[in-house]
Amino acid sequence: MLSWRAAFLTLLLGIPAVILQGSVLKSVFPDWPTPGFLISIVAFLSFYEVTPLGAVLAFLLGLELDISTGVFLGPWAGAYVVTFVVFSSLSQRIFVESGLSAMVIVFISSLLSNLVFVLLMLEFKSYGWEMIWTALFEALLSALFAPLVLKLLRVLLLRRDQRGNSRSKMVIA
Numbered sequence: 001m002l003s004w005r006a007a008f009l010t011l012l013l014g015i016p017a018v019i020l021q022g023s024v025l026k027s028v029f030p031d032w033p034t035p036g037f038l039i040s041i042v043a044f045l046s047f048y049e050v051t052p053l054g055a056v057l058a059f060l061l062g063l064e065l066d067i068s069t070g071v072f073l074g075p076w077a078g079a080y081v082v083t084f085v086v087f088s089s090l091s092q093r094i095f096v097e098s099g100l101s102a103m104v105i106v107f108i109s110s111l112l113s114n115l116v117f118v119l120l121m122l123e124f125k126s127y128g129w130e131m132i133w134t135a136l137f138e139a140l141l142s143a144l145f146a147p148l149v150l151k152l153l154r155v156l157l158l159r160r161d162q163r164g165n166s167r168s169k170m171v172i173a
Contacts, residue, residue, distance in 0.1 A: 006157050007057060010045070013156070014038055014061045018068045033134050035141035036110050038065055040149040042080045043109045046087035047096045048158065058084035072124070079116035083109050099147035106146035110139035 017037035025034040038061050045054045062077030069076070087094075087109060095101055114135040118127050 007053060009157065010041065010057050011060055011064070013153070014041060014064045017041060018064050022065075022068050033138040033141060035145045036113075036138055037142070037145065037149060038062075038080070039083070039110045039113055039142055040106050040146050041153065042084055042113070043087060043096075043102075043106050043146070044150055044153045044157075046084045046109075047091045047094070047105075048154075050088040050091055054088065055081055055084055072121070075117050075120040076113070078120055079113040082116045083113045086112060096150070102146045102150050103143040106150075107139045107143035110142045111135060114138070 021034045021037050041061055042058045045057055049057070058080040059077045062080035063073065065076040065080075066073045087105065094105065096105060114131075118131060118135075121127075
């Protein structure tokens, strides 16, 4: 059974991820895309917490990103839930413990979440070719950091006997 402490810790880890990707790295590299650490957390949830609570956590992580951008509430939350549903349905068929597969999964997750975000926002704002290049570069950066982030999440959120087993429940002893 899922520990509420682990779920709360997942949401708490979203806060420094948002600060790192939205403030710290943007102040150091203002004209460059930054890696999406939250999408790595959503990818982790889609493989290790395939329950309705995992979808709720993905939604709440998206709301954290929506609140930090200050534009609209909901587009990133919706994008993260769609990404969670797609990858949780594939989670039994993909070996996520490999660093290379983690990179590919986070790369595709980032592209998918950006696509859903743009589709949800098209009613309010038009996007040009620059958005495509930004999304690709952000997905590449997110993929580069994915093995490190997923390893950190496995250590922080899973018991030792569950660390090598995806689709297991998050429990903090």
